[in-house]
Amino acid sequence: MLGFYLLLAMGPHGPVGQLTQSLGLGTLPFTFWGLVVASVFYSLPFMVQPLQNAFESIGERPLEVAATLRASPLDTFFSVVLPLAKPGFITAGILTFAHTVGEFGVVLMIGGNIPGITRVASVQIYDHVEAMEYADAHRLAAVMLSFSFLVLLAMYVRRPKPAKGN
Amino acid sequence: MQPNQDARIEARFRLDWPGFTLDVDLKLPSRGVTALFGHSGSGKTTLLRCIAGLERPSCGRLAFKGKIWQDEKTWLPTYQRPIGYVFQEASLFAHLNVLGNLRFGLQRSATAQRVGLEQAIELLGIDHLLARKPDTLSGGERQRVGIARALAVGPEILLMDEPLAALDLKRKQEILPYLERLHDELDIPLLYVSHSPDEVARLADHIVVMDEGRVVADGPLGETLARLDLPIRLGEDVGVVLDAMVGVIDSEWHLARVDFAGGSLWTRDRGVAPGKRVRVRVLARDVSLAVTDPGASSIQNILDGRVESIGDDEHPGLLLVRVQVGSSLLLARLTRRSAAQLGIAPGLPVSVQIKSVALME
Numbered sequence: 001m002l003g004f005y006l007l008l009a010m011g012p013h014g015p016v017g018q019l020t021q022s023l024g025l026g027t028l029p030f031t032f033w034g035l036v037v038a039s040v041f042y043s044l045p046f047m048v049q050p051l052q053n054a055f056e057s058i059g060e061r062p063l064e065v066a067a068t069l070r071a072s073p074l075d076t077f078f079s080v081v082l083p084l085a086k087p088g089f090i091t092a093g094i095l096t097f098a099h100t101v102g103e104f105g106v107v108l109m110i111g112g113n114i115p116g117i118t119r120v121a122s123v124q125i126y127d128h129v130e131a132m133e134y135a136d137a138h139r140l141a142a143v144m145l146s147f148s149f150l151v152l153l154a155m156y157v158r159r160p161k162p163a164k165g166n
Numbered sequence: 167m168q169p170n171q172d173a174r175i176e177a178r179f180r181l182d183w184p185g186f187t188l189d190v191d192l193k194l195p196s197r198g199v200t201a202l203f204g205h206s207g208s209g210k211t212t213l214l215r216c217i218a219g220l221e222r223p224s225c226g227r228l229a230f231k232g233k234i235w236q237d238e239k240t241w242l243p244t245y246q247r248p249i250g251y252v253f254q255e256a257s258l259f260a261h262l263n264v265l266g267n268l269r270f271g272l273q274r275s276a277t278a279q280r281v282g283l284e285q286a287i288e289l290l291g292i293d294h295l296l297a298r299k300p301d302t303l304s305g306g307e308r309q310r311v312g313i314a315r316a317l318a319v320g321p322e323i324l325l326m327d328e329p330l331a332a333l334d335l336k337r338k339q340e341i342l343p344y345l346e347r348l349h350d351e352l353d354i355p356l357l358y359v360s361h362s363p364d365e366v367a368r369l370a371d372h373i374v375v376m377d378e379g380r381v382v383a384d385g386p387l388g389e390t391l392a393r394l395d396l397p398i399r400l401g402e403d404v405g406v407v408l409d410a411m412v413g414v415i416d417s418e419w420h421l422a423r424v425d426f427a428g429g430s431l432w433t434r435d436r437g438v439a440p441g442k443r444v445r446v447r448v449l450a451r452d453v454s455l456a457v458t459d460p461g462a463s464s465i466q467n468i469l470d471g472r473v474e475s476i477g478d479d480e481h482p483g484l485l486l487v488r489v490q491v492g493s494s495l496l497l498a499r500l501t502r503r504s505a506a507q508l509g510i511a512p513g514l515p516v517s518v519q520i521k522s523v524a525l526m527e
Contacts, residue, residue, distance in 0.1 A: 061257050064220055067244035068251035069271030069319060079270075083261040 003109030030112040038110040043096045054088020098151045179216045179226035188379040199356045201370035209379040210359045219244035250321030254328045256312035258300035265296040271319035286317040306337035324356045363403035367447045368526045392495040394477030405449035412440050428492025429469045433523040445526040452521040453498035457508050467520040
């Protein structure tokens with residue numbers, strides 16, 4: 001559904017399509033950058049959620065401390081908030097990447113499965129299965145599986161350690 | 167409120183929150199330790215946060231040494247105020263090590279280094295911790311780093327919000343000597359929020375007593391604690407603090423004699439050298455009065471005094487009696503019946519028997 005409406009919006013008659021055309025960028029569907037834009041939409045919640053949690057868990061206190069130590073609000077954002085939210089950025093990045101790699105419907109709809117341009121791994125598996133090339137499908141699936149395992153492992157290792165004391 | 171000659175900090179705030187109103191008009195001395203004292207919910211922390219600019223009261227005026235920090239037209243944000251602030255929990259930055267925490271404010275401070283980084287490290291005894299991360303420190307160590315970090319910015323005033331409240335008794339004992347050093351060695355004013363009469367008695371020179379968002383008493387520590395009409399319940403902690411000097415050590419009986427304006431008291435020898443200035447705290451419950459010479463008694467400290475005035479105590483069966491001893495005042499807690507039987511009245515000469523004295527360096 002998301003893919004369909006994105007396709008309409010980014011197509012030559014859609015609002016986004018009109019905008020990109022007026023900027024001299026052409027239309028986005030069936031191009032690599034179209035895939036990127038669609039994936040950004042598709043995976044946005046997976047980025048926002050961990051980041052929101054990370055920022056919320058920092059709380060008011062470090063900001064107040066920074067203010068009493070002469071840091072302006074902008075300075076505080078870069079020297080206190082961003083460093084403290086680093087684990088959130090890493091989690092969000094890994095989650096979003098894994099989610100994007102595994103997506104299927106949206107890339108097929110927007111990308112159109114053009115070899116060498118918009119054919120991605122998940123669609124490739126589909127093609128192998130369609131062509132009854134089960135061995136190739138298995139091989140690619142195994143690569144994807146071990147990749148997601150590695151991603152989850154990385155997240156588990158990187159997960160924030162429970163703080164000691166206060 | 168009596169006019170205060172060296173009042174250099176003027177604070178007037180009104181803050182309305184649901185269920186709580188802060189309404190204060192204060193002049194604070196620009197030197198020494200001023201304790202903001204009151205029970206929890208009395209507004210003392212809110213007052214401190216207003217002074218730091220962490221709360222923005224709807225109307226108020228704050229002038230520090232002639233400079234306006236807040237009035238109808240002016241609002242100096244926290245990061246532009248020359249303050250040092252110590253929070254109840256040390257609140258160290260978790261992403262920096264101890265030195266990084268100490269340098270954070272230092273790098274951003276344009277003010278003269280009245281207390282340099284090295285002096286702060288030395289004062290708080292944390293030079294062996296500099297490379298450590300905050301989560302590897304004990305609660306007491308963290309708070310010492312928090313205090314040093316506030317000092318390292320070279321503040322013109324140090325604000326401390328119950329720096330010991332989150333610590334157990336052992337950690338408190340570990341930090342109190344450092345706070346006493348601050349009191350002795352810093353020439354900047356220190357505002358110290360506390361609900362502990364013991365901390366106040368040890369550290370404060372001046373006390374502001376708060377209750378339900380208002381200032382109910384304000385003045386020099388000794389005078390204020392000796393007031394009979396202090397409108398705050400101190401319970402067992404009612405008593406006076408006297409400035410004294412260690413006179414003689416009796417090494418045979420492990421006692422020390424402390425001399426104050428009005429007499430001398432014997433107390434346990436705590437290893438304080440003769441000639442050193444100390445404070446002694448005498449609780450009203452440890453003071454009893456006699457109208458005739460009590461003769462042989464287990465109580466070593468018997469002074470001659472004169473009843474100055476009599477006031478109510480929290481319990482209807484009790485009285486507080488203010489006794490003049492030399493030029494000092496002591497408080498004694500008596501039952502109404504014993505006061506009636508002894509005929510206690512202002513002007514009556516009495517023997518003041520003091521059961522125990524707490525010596526504070």
